[in-house]
Amino acid sequence: MLIVYYSWSGNTRHVAETIKKLANADIVEIIPTKPYPTSYNKVVAQAKIEADTKYKPEINTKIPNLNEYDIILIGSPNWWGTISSPIRTFLSQNKFDGKALYPFMTHEGSRMGSAETEIKTLCPSAKIFHGLPIRGGSVKSADKEVENWLKQNRLIS
Numbered sequence: 740m741l742i743v744y745y746s747w748s749g750n751t752r753h754v755a756e757t758i759k760k761l762a763n764a765d766i767v768e769i770i771p772t773k774p775y776p777t778s779y780n781k782v783v784a785q786a787k788i789e790a791d792t793k794y795k796p797e798i799n800t801k802i803p804n805l806n807e808y809d810i811i812l813i814g815s816p817n818w819w820g821t822i823s824s825p826i827r828t829f830l831s832q833n834k835f836d837g838k839a840l841y842p843f844m845t846h847e848g849s850r851m852g853s854a855e856t857e858i859k860t861l862c863p864s865a866k867i868f869h870g871l872p873i874r875g876g877s878v879k880s881a882d883k884e885v886e887n888w889l890k891q892n893r894l895i896s
């Protein structure tokens with residue numbers, strides 16, 4: 740089992756680390772080649788254009804042994820109602836034939852938005868399971884919710 744995530748301000752990283760602890764899974768953080776602005780207003784404006792154009796920024800992260808994993812948990816912040824751009828790049832650069840993908844997302848109200856639909860479009864040969872949306876402001880108290888989701892999906896016992 741592998742966790743792959745992107746996080747701009749740390750919330751999705753927190754959930755990814757919680758999953759890692761609970762499931763004892765491997766974990767990889769996606770790093771964009773060109774860092775996003777640290778200013779909230781700037782990143783929001785840039786991400787709006789990227790979401791509208793389905794932009795795929797260059798990323799530094801390569802996972803040479805991705806084939807060894809049958810179960811991949813994909814973590815992203817909700818950006819303008821869908822996955823963040825670096826996750827879009829990761830999903831479009833790799834083949835997921837026959838793999839099981841479990842999305843998780845942190846958000847401030849839009850929950851999964853259209854993320855699952857976009858993931859299905861990007862990874863047509865994968866089996867995509869119902870995602871886990873966690874409010875960004877509540878990630879520190881979400882351990883039980885994360886654990887329940889993992890149990891419901893039989894990813895842990």
Ligand SMILES: Cc1cc2nc3c(=O)[nH]c(=O)nc-3n(C[C@H](O)[C@H](O)[C@H](O)COP(=O)(O)O)c2cc1C
Nearest residue numbers: 746747748749750751816819820845847848849875
């Ligand atoms: C560029 C940008 C766009 C966002 N768009 C949305 C949105 O459409 N809906 C929503 O509920 N939250 C939105 N948010 C809030 C983030 O999804 C939320 O704060 C998330 O927990 C951030 O995760 P991170 O700390 O891993 O980057 C947005 C935040 C940013 C920075």
